[in-house]
Amino acid sequence: MTSQYNERFRRFSERIEKGILIGIVVCAIVLIAGEFLIQYAPVRVLLIETEQLEGVLPIP
Structure with missing residues (x-):
């Protein structure tokens, strides 16, 4: 039984x-x-949000 368990565990x-x-x-x-x-x-x-915001001042 132990060898069968070991074989099944090895395959898994x-x-x-x-x-x-x-x-x-x-x-x-x-x-x-x-x-x-x-x-x-x-x-x-399209992928990077900060790319769109570069050089744009945030509105206070």
């Missing part, structure tokens, strides 16, 4: 590990894509 942990690695890779790709997107002015204006 391999699936979890694969899911975590895929999640890390997806997050890295999204981060890199976002960094490339904010390099372009039209996209940067």
Whole structure:
């Protein structure tokens, strides 16, 4: 019974590990894509609020 438990746990942990690695890779790709997107002015204006407010004095 112990060896069956160990085998099932090993298979389960391999699936979890694969899911975590895929999640890390997806997050890295999204981060890199976002960094490339904010390099372009039209996209940067849509994504970053402070870009629209630069040089504009707040109304008291």
